[in-house]
Amino acid sequence: MQNRTMESYEEYLTKGEWLDAEERLELYHFLKHKHENDFSDLEKELRLNGISYVNIAKGQIKFVLDKNIVKNQVRELGQPEFVDGMRFVKLSNMRIVNRKRLPRFIAQCEVDAIWNFPLDGKFTKTADGFGINSYPYYDLNYYSNGRGRVRGFFAKFKYI
Amino acid sequence: MKVIPTRKTNPMKKSTKTGISAGTVAILLGLQSLLTGIHASRPSCQLAVHHSHVSSSVKGSSTKDALKINATTTCTRDQLNSKLTMSFFRIKGSESIRVAFFPEVVELADSSDHTKAYFKRFFKKCITFNKAKYYAYARGEVTLSNGKKLKVSGKSTKYPDLDCFI
Numbered sequence: 001m002q003n004r005t006m007e008s009y010e011e012y013l014t015k016g017e018w019l020d021a022e023e024r025l026e027l028y029h030f031l032k033h034k035h036e037n038d039f040s041d042l043e044k045e046l047r048l049n050g051i052s053y054v055n056i057a058k059g060q061i062k063f064v065l066d067k068n069i070v071k072n073q074v075r076e077l078g079q080p081e082f083v084d085g086m087r088f089v090k091l092s093n094m095r096i097v098n099r100k101r102l103p104r105f106i107a108q109c110e111v112d113a114i115w116n117f118p119l120d121g122k123f124t125k126t127a128d129g130f131g132i133n134s135y136p137y138y139d140l141n142y143y144s145n146g147r148g149r150v151r152g153f154f155a156k157f158k159y160i
Numbered sequence: 161m162k163v164i165p166t167r168k169t170n171p172m173k174k175s176t177k178t179g180i181s182a183g184t185v186a187i188l189l190g191l192q193s194l195l196t197g198i199h200a201s202r203p204s205c206q207l208a209v210h211h212s213h214v215s216s217s218v219k220g221s222s223t224k225d226a227l228k229i230n231a232t233t234t235c236t237r238d239q240l241n242s243k244l245t246m247s248f249f250r251i252k253g254s255e256s257i258r259v260a261f262f263p264e265v266v267e268l269a270d271s272s273d274h275t276k277a278y279f280k281r282f283f284k285k286c287i288t289f290n291k292a293k294y295y296a297y298a299r300g301e302v303t304l305s306n307g308k309k310l311k312v313s314g315k316s317t318k319y320p321d322l323d324c325f326i
Binding site: 015017018083084086122123124127128129130131134135142146 | 216217218224226243263264267270278
């Protein structure tokens with residue numbers, strides 16, 4: 001599984017809107033695992049400057065810390081304006097909590113960026129603008145499509 | 161002595177045909193224009209679910225064809241974003257079978273026309289290239305720039321024959 005993800009990662013960066021639901025979820029798990037080791041750099045930068053930038057595929061993510069809430073903004077590289085990335089996470093003062101929250105939040109924002117702003121490649125881009133799944137993968141509402149976390153908990157087993 | 165009735169002048173002139181006074185007509189006209197004004201100022205949104213088509217993800221290749229159904233929300237006011245959940249149905253005789261379901265996707269309003277949001281991410285790869293007909297049903301809500309939320313729903317109106325089986 002891990003090898004397969006590593007092999008397909010480069011291709012996924014070029015697929016953009018053609019990433020299907022399973023591929024995006026696979027990408028999310030891969031990126032979350034990656035950020036479990038390096039999230040503290042972003043956390044430090046946010047605490048120090050209030051802003052941190054991450055570039056992935058053809059997108060740039062701007063993380064903004066305001067009153068312990070981290071929000072994301074995104075733009076395609078080369079574009080002047082950032083648009084609202086529509087995601088946010090509350091930072092805790094407990095490191096152990098952030099260790100869980102931040103990697104999955106960064107990974108989700110990166111999947112959104114790749115889905116919208118892929119690298120140039122063989123895949124045809126037909127969608128402009130910015131679109132995301134309403135519910136992030138770390139919210140059980142994703143699995144129940146907003147019908148509650150309890151239903152989502154049971155529905156998640158279908159995905160495993 | 162014969163009393164000859166004198167005609168009194170009524171300050172509220174009445175129509176000889178309907179018997180409605182000019183004042184009542186004025187009030188009714190005022191009410192009508194008020195209601196029309198309210199109706200005109202009430203924002204509304206429509207969802208157009210386009211017909212199914214086969215789209216190729218890989219330039220110059222037919223090996224990665226997919227069934228794709230797009231949708232557009234259009235409002236009379238500027239919107240922030242639209243959220244949609246979509247299902248694809250295959251038509252088999254008089255029956256429809258749900259063949260794909262997509263969890264809620266949110267799209268920001270189009271940067272050049274804020275009254276519209278375009279959904280172009282709903283697709284499923286073709287398994288074989290046998291002929292079939294599909295339509296999509298979508299529902300969701302639009303968030304206007306003033307924060308008001310409006311429900312929308314709709315389905316495709318044309319079901320073309322496609323060389324794609326999912």
